[in-house]
Amino acid sequence: MAAKPVLHYINERGRMEPIRWLLAAAGVEFDECFVKTKDDLTKLRKDGFLLFQQVPMVEIDGMKMVQTRAILNYIAGKYNLYGKDLKERALIDTYVEGLLDLNELIMDYDYLSADQKKQQLAPILDKATNRYFPVFEKVLKDHGRDFLVGDRFSRADVHLFETLLMAEEYKPDILASFPLLQSFKARISNIPTIKKFLQPGSQRKSQPRQEDVQEILKIFD
Template identity: 45%
Template sequence: MATAENPHLTYFNGRGYGESIRIILAAAGLKFTETLVTKKEQLDKLRADGELFFMQLPMLKIDGMTLVQTKAIIRYIAKKYGLDGKTPEDKIRVDILNEGARDFVMDFLWIGFVSDEDKNMEKIKTQILPRYRPIYEKILTESKSGYLVGDDLSLADLTLLEALLSCEDYVPGSLDGYPKLQEFKARVSSLPGIKEFLEGPQRKPIHTQEYVDECKRAWGEI
């Protein structure tokens, strides 16, 4: 059973939309358990039982609640554990930079699932990377703390970390020429909790065809 100290995440056996939840749980110092959905029967049962408000994953059980919708989940954790900024001005800046970083990472989440994979990768290389790398490199260059907002780690930092890790995994060398992004990725990856998660068994590998097919079977598409 999920408790405040032991949230329970239900998602597929891969990164996808669940990874941002895993990363913020790790940053908050929360140990979590998982149910990995690999079969259509599992997803059908969750839907039939009324567990999934919008009939889709991820789902997080925490603090006696059943939460869905990725953005809502990570914002709840951010607010509860002080990862959403200290002042009203910081909070809105965290929100803005987090949304930008989510746009940065989004096309990576669909690698393997789109009909034209070459076109998706071309978009990442020619549109996404050129657009977002300079923005966050500039912000970090101007930062005195090494974080995106204020002096402390925030949700925006964690979403940017997810995007940079995806860059490294799917487009090797894509952070060359961006020293602040490289420094940021290395430093945030080494923070307690985050380092343990990234090096542990709950960190999922990049999307494989096996994982994609598994998800599609669970969705009933194949």
């Protein structure tokens, strides 16, 4: 029996959360080794495990993989979440890259000060509702299928679903003008592996608490 992947990161969302989501969507169990202090991160660096001195790092199939996109690409390919051919993969990559741009805006927002958050939330929500979500509403309309690409579940669906949930945390009615995205969200939430990851007690992470942010930032100073 193959060893479970081991995820090395802080016990927060950050750049590891899309990786957690993709593994969970694939039905893959994984372990986590949390970086709790600056010393923990320093040790990983000194041991030579971090090619570019950065986490996330994922141990999988005998490799110690770094760089979020490379890790996501590998998992998607390994677990058949990357389309049936190169054309589908190109579409998936296009949608995923756009979503990661929005995802990073939201992720960075979590680590802003309270004053900065007051200034930055409106622009982020504006980009979500006027730049990103209309694209995926149109994709779903034009494609006319249950999933974004082809006839089967892919990493593009996973990343869109994750991003929709995060956006709703900041504005619960953000999908009010996007009926196809609402239907998409309902469909994806009923996929068994996704449904399991949504349950309390899963390895899904919540928003970092404001009081924890400074301690988290000290690890990466």
